Amino acid sequence: IRDTTGVNHYTYQFARRAVAEGLVVIDDPDSILKCTNKVYLNELLARHRVLTPKTLMVHRDNIDQIVPVLGLPCILKQPDSAFSLGVSKIQSPSELRASVDKLFAKSDLVIAQEWLPTAFDWRVGVFDRRALYVCKYFMAPGHWQVIKREADRKLEGLTMAMTVGEAPENVVKTALRAANLIGDGFYGVDIKESNNQCYVMEVNDNPNVDAGNEDGVLKDALYREIMGVFLRRIQERKRVTAQ
Structure with a gap:
């Protein structure tokens, strides 16, 4: 294929x-x-x-763990991301919240990783x-x-x-x-x-x-x-x- x-x-x-x-x-x-x-x-x-x-599986109840666990900047991925789509680099807490909310509109889980x-x-x-x-x-x-x-x-x-x-x-x-x-x-x-x-x-x-x-x-x-x-x-x- x-x-x-x-x-x-x-x-x-x-x-x-x-x-x-x-x-x-x-x-x-x-x-x-x-x-x-x-x-x-x-x-x-x-x-x-x-x-x-270092990776954290993020759901709506553990969003506040992302920064303490991974620090900033960090990477957010939607579970079916490909070719650099659905992947974002997060620099600040405000940017983090907006990006997480956007990804949760498509999936119940988000992958967060250290950069x-x-x-x-x-x-x-x-x-x-x-x-x-x-x-x-x-x-x-x-x-x-x-x-x-x-x-x-x-x-x-x-x-x-x-x-x-x-x-x-x-x-x-x-x-x-x-x-x-x-x-x-x-x-x-x-x-x-x-x-x-x-x-x-x-x-x-x-x-x-x-x-x-x-x-x-x-x-x-x-x-x-x-x-x-x-x-x-x-x-x-x-x-x-x-x-």
């Missing part, structure tokens, strides 16, 4: 139908369900002791429980996220691809630990390095693979790897069906 996925979206229904029809599905419905629910994802990572930023300022995020592409590629996603110019949205345009930071072997070992190992908790599909794991620690920000199903960015080092070999897994799974499915 090459579209932003969501449970209340045709992509999820499409994936479910494909699985029901017995097709090999890479962007599978189980992965969509797990990755697009940030509350579930955070609890899963915490349960398996995968390091994440970890970094020049870039690591993105590790994991497929079939193996790391395929690694990128640095740099923050958009003058912004705290990799994407900066303005009224009439969208600005993105630079992407720098590298081989898995060139990336820090701890970054790759952390990404694999996180992705393998979801399944054996295709995932993009976002990691921040801070104080010599690796923090998992998100595990994304259906990650971007854009020409000149994620494939910047591997080129066509990246797509051959993806198609090769597809082919092996199709062949295995045929063998099982024939028995």
Whole structure:
């Protein structure tokens, strides 16, 4: 699937139908369900002791705990946020209240996290429980996220691809630990390095693979790897069906 996925979206229904029809599905419905629910994802990572930023699940009765627990600035996320949408950086108590109220209009829970300022995020592409590629996603110019949205345009930071072997070992190992908790599909794991620690920000199903960015080092070999897994799974499915 090459579209932003969501449970209340045709992509999820499409994936479910494909699985029901017995097709090999890479962007599978189980992965969509797990990755697009940030509350579930955070609890899963915490349960398996995968390091994440300090996090508070916010409901209407514990709003006053956000600042004492996380400090300011902090980050607020709606549970189904994606592509930097539904995510805000909070600088003051008054801004906090207004943002929380806005998010509660869409959801009963809000995710609050400590702010970890970094020049870039690591993105590790994991497929079939193996790391395929690694990128640095740099923050958009003058912004705290990799994407900066303005009224009439969208600005993105630079992407720098590298081989898995060139990336820090701890970054790759952390990404694999996180992705393998979801399944054996295709995932993009976002990691921040801070104080010599690796923090998992998100595990994304259906990650971007854009020409000149994620494939910047591997080129066509990246797509051959993806198609090769597809082919092996199709062949295995045929063998099982024939028995």
